[in-house]
Amino acid sequence: MSNIDILFKKHSFNSRLLLKELSKRGVFLTPIKQTTLVRAVYAKHSEVFFDIYTNLVSYTKGLIVDDKYYAKQFLKMHGFEINPGQIFDKSHKKSAA
Numbered sequence: 001m002s003n004i005d006i007l008f009k010k011h012s013f014n015s016r017l018l019l020k021e022l023s024k025r026g027v028f029l030t031p032i033k034q035t036t037l038v039r040a041v042y043a044k045h046s047e048v049f050f051d052i053y054t055n056l057v058s059y060t061k062g063l064i065v066d067d068k069y070y071a072k073q074f075l076k077m078h079g080f081e082i083n084p085g086q087i088f089d090k091s092h093k094k095s096a097a
Helices: 003-007 013-024 059-066 068-077
Strands: 028-031 037-042 045-050
Touching: 003 013, 003 028, 013 028, 013 045
Parallel strands: none
Antiparallel strands: 028 037, 037 045
16 A cells, blocks of 8 residues: 555545656645645645545535635635636627627
8 A cells, every 4th residue: 555545545546546646756745634635736836636536525615616716715725825816707708700
């Protein structure tokens, strides 16, 4: 059993395969508290992965996964630098004609 299998035992098999490959390529992986969220850091780049291979995703986790605003707020609370983004209004969309 590898470190990935031990450290991320709550993750699905497919998720652990991805994490093993990331680790082989030099990506530093750390679990975020006791969740299925993983912080992946390579050089100065940092991302968060969420194992969604389950039908047991709670309502609140589903909101965070499905809604960019909630996801950004959650990540900001955990120390990630977040680009505030922009709200797009379809009335400003240029015509293709």
